[in-house]
Structure formats: structure tokens, C-alpha cells
Amino acid sequence: MIDPDHLAAIRNDMMRFARLQLRDAAAAEDAVQEALLAALAKPDAFGGRAELKTWIFAILRNKIVDIIRQQARTTNVSAFSAEEEALDQTFESLFKANAHWTPEARPRDWGDPQAALRQQHFWQVFDACLNLLPENTARVFMMREFLEFETTEVCKELSITANNCNVILHRARHALRRCLERGWFAAGEQTC
Amino acid sequence: MLKCKEVTRLLSESQDRELPPAQRLPLRLHLISCRGCRNYKAQLNLLREACRSYAELAGPDPDA
Numbered sequence: 001m002i003d004p005d006h007l008a009a010i011r012n013d014m015m016r017f018a019r020l021q022l023r024d025a026a027a028a029e030d031a032v033q034e035a036l037l038a039a040l041a042k043p044d045a046f047g048g049r050a051e052l053k054t055w056i057f058a059i060l061r062n063k064i065v066d067i068i069r070q071q072a073r074t075t076n077v078s079a080f081s082a083e084e085e086a087l088d089q090t091f092e093s094l095f096k097a098n099a100h101w102t103p104e105a106r107p108r109d110w111g112d113p114q115a116a117l118r119q120q121h122f123w124q125v126f127d128a129c130l131n132l133l134p135e136n137t138a139r140v141f142m143m144r145e146f147l148e149f150e151t152t153e154v155c156k157e158l159s160i161t162a163n164n165c166n167v168i169l170h171r172a173r174h175a176l177r178r179c180l181e182r183g184w185f186a187a188g189e190q191t192c
Numbered sequence: 193m194l195k196c197k198e199v200t201r202l203l204s205e206s207q208d209r210e211l212p213p214a215q216r217l218p219l220r221l222h223l224i225s226c227r228g229c230r231n232y233k234a235q236l237n238l239l240r241e242a243c244r245s246y247a248e249l250a251g252p253d254p255d256a
Contacts, residue, residue, distance in 0.1 A: 017247055057247050099195030106228035113238040117249055126242055144208070145243035151208045170204040177235040 010053050011036065014060050020130060021064050021142050031067060035060040061147055068143065069157060075136075077158040077168075083134035087175050107177070110185045122184055129179035133172055140165060141172035194222040199229045203236055 011032060018028035039056045094105035101107070116122045133141065140158065143149045149157070155165045194202075202211060202219050211219065223230050 013247065053247075095195075095197045099197040101196050101228045107231040107235055109231050110235060110238060113234070113241065116238070117242060117245065123246075123249070145240065146246065148244075166201075166205055166208070169208065170201055173204050173207070173236055173239060174200060176239055177232070180239075181235070 006052070007036070010056060013053075014056065016127075017057070017146075018060060018064060020127065021146060022067060023135060023138070027067055031060060031063040035063050065147055068139070068147075072158050077136045077139055078160045078164050079136055081134055081136070084137060084171065087134070087137070087171055090178070091171070091174055108181060108185060110181075116184065125180065125183040129176050129183060132179060133175060137168055137172045137175070140168045141176075144169060194218050196222075196226065196229055199223075199226070200232060203229070203233050207236055207240060 014032045014035065015028060018031045019025060022028045022031065035056055038059050039052075094102060096102050110116070130138065140154055140160075143154045143157070144151060151162065151165050151169070154160075155162050158165075160168075199219065199222050202215055205211060206219075223233065
């Protein structure tokens with residue numbers, strides 16, 4: 001029913017996704033294992049290959065959300081570390097005293113985004129940039145952008161205020177775009 | 193008149209909810225005249241697209 005080679009390839013993608021979300025190899029392994037078991041238990045629940053991957057990833061997302069909910073009870077996501085402090089200082093340094101961009105920091109034109117998304121190397125840089133985010137900042141960003149929670153749900157699950165959530169998401173997006181600009185789009189056109 | 197620093201915050205928030213009209217107009221005005229912030233907006237859109245298509249498009253892990 002399910003081709004073992006195809007499943008092995010999907011498993012690799014799942015591990016990578018789960019590790020990125022959870023930053024914990026053992027927890028990632030557990031989540032992937034459980035999702036695969038759930039999938040194998042119902043081999044007739046999907047049609048073709050594409051559906052299989054989409055379906056297994058949907059199960060994996062749910063497993064990851066469960067683990068995050070458990071972790072949220074014992075972690076304080078609003079905690080502000082030296083790493084977050086450093087990101088905020090970098091952000092401030094990009095602006096002149098009048099709060100407009102300094103010429104060097106002005107965001108560049110990244111050209112055709114679709115072309116970037118088709119390149120393997122882009123995803124390696126993207127992974128590296130995601131892994132550089134401080135843990136609490138990454139947690140909020142991942143829930144919003146990868147697990148596709150609404151911000152109100154993120155606040156609720158992690159017991160943080162809406163304002164704090166906005167601040168953290170802004171910090172994460174800013175850090176990522178800057179990391180990508182330096183790591184991937186550095187050859188892009190400088191605008192004036 | 194909005195400053196670029198504030199515009200980055202509004203652009204981030206507009207990824208999460210529709211901004212109130214009182215903020216939308218000044219933001220649009222700023223974007224018309226500021227290419228850096230227009231690029232910033234496009235960059236945030238790319239980030240979103242990359243995250244949403246991650247499972248489908250990101251290739252196998254070289255370490256796996």
C-alpha cells in the first residue's frame with residue numbers, strides 16, 4: 001500500500017521539520033514516530049503520494065502542537081534573554097536619529113522571490129537563520145508561521161499579552177529578514 | 193508623518209491582522225514615497241511564503 005522508500009523520504013523531511021519546531025532531537029523523534037504510526041494504522045485514508053505527504057504532515061503538526069502545549073506549562077516565553085536584547089540593539093542601529101533607515105541598512109530589492117524558493121541553497125540559509133533565532137522568539141514565530149496559529153491563539157497558549165506577542169513577532173521577522181539579506185540576498189541591488 | 197522604524201512594526205502587525213483605517217492610510221502614504229520600506233514589506237511577504245511552503249519545497253536534510 002505505502003511504498004517504503006517514499007515513506008523513508010517523507011520521514012527525513014518530517015524529522016527536519018520537527019527538529020526545527022521543537023529544537024529537541026528526542027522530542028522531534030517521538031513526534032515523527034507517533035505521526036508515522038498513526039499514518040500506517042490507516043493506509044486507506046489517503047489517495048495518492050502527494051496526499052500522503054500532506055496528510056502525514058497534518059498529523060505531525062498536531063503532534064508538535066501537543067508537545068508545545070505541554071512545554072508551555074513549564075516555560076516562560078516572555079523571558080527576555082541577552083540574545084533578544086542583542087537583536088533589539090541591532091534593530092535600533094539600523095536607523096538614524098530621525099527613525100528613518102541609515103543608507104547602509106535600507107532594505108534591498110530581493111528580486112524574484114519565486115526564483116529563490118526554488119533553490120536548494122536558499123533553504124539551507126533559511127534553516128540556518130531560523131536556528132539562529134533565540135529560543136523564545138523562535139517558539140512564537142514558529143507557532144504563528146509554521147503551525148499557522150492566529151496571534152490570539154499564540155498569546156493564549158503561551159500566556160503572553162497581545163502586545164508582547166506583536167513585539168516578539170516583529171523581532172523574529174526582522175532578525176530573519178536581516179539574516180536572509182546578509183546570507184542569501186547579499187548580491188541584491190542596493191536601492192536609494 | 194510615519195517614520196521607517198514605526199513602519200516596520202505596522203508592516204509586521206499587518207501580517208497578523210487587518211490594521212485599523214487610521215493606521216492604513218498613513219502607512220500607504222509612507223510606502224508610496226519610501227522604497228526601503230516597500231522592499232521591507234516584500235521581504236516579509238517572502239518570509240511568510242517560505243514558511244508556508246516549507247514542508248512542500250524544502251529539500252532533504254543534507255545531514256539526514
